[in-house]
Amino acid sequence: MELLRKSGLKVTPQRLSVMNVIMEAGEHFKAEEVYRKLKKSEPSITLATVYNIFRSLTDNGIINSFEVDGTTWFESNLDAHANLFCEKCGTIEDVSLSENSNLLEQFSLDGRKVRSASLVLKGLCTKCSRNSR
Ligand SMILES: [Zn+2]
Ligand SMILES: [Zn+2]
Numbered sequence: 001m002e003l004l005r006k007s008g009l010k011v012t013p014q015r016l017s018v019m020n021v022i023m024e025a026g027e028h029f030k031a032e033e034v035y036r037k038l039k040k041s042e043p044s045i046t047l048a049t050v051y052n053i054f055r056s057l058t059d060n061g062i063i064n065s066f067e068v069d070g071t072t073w074f075e076s077n078l079d080a081h082a083n084l085f086c087e088k089c090g091t092i093e094d095v096s097l098s099e100n101s102n103l104l105e106q107f108s109l110d111g112r113k114v115r116s117a118s119l120v121l122k123g124l125c126t127k128c129s130r131n132s133r
Contacts, residue, residue, distance in 0.1 A: 086125035
């Protein structure tokens with residue numbers, strides 16, 4: 001609720017329920033998944049409403065979105081990091097950039113600030129790479 005208020009968004013019951021599901025959804029989620037979960041407690045909610053709420057949350061910097069092969073994913077982790085898409089199980093794993101934090105500085109931006117970055121890597125997640133060994 002505080003997050004919504006802080007960013008100047010109206011606190012509506014639907015926005016709150018969406019936020020609650022997001023908090024439980026884990027690090028990376030798709031609008032359809034959140035919609036399916038919400039539908040149980042809020043039968044009147046539509047997928048379009050979920051998308052609209054996600055858009056306003058993204059516009060206000062509460063969540064981030066990125067795309068993998070035409071599918072839009074959302075996440076609440078706003079730190080600069082790369083998202084590793086596992087080509088075997090289809091999950092997303094966060095890859096920290098902290099050790100290569102000068103990565104963004106590699107781009108020639110003439111002093112302009114980077115507000116956000118979306119970097120998608122493809123390969124195997126920790127679990128799948130362990131299992132394939
Ligand atoms: Zn995997
Ligand atoms: Zn991530």
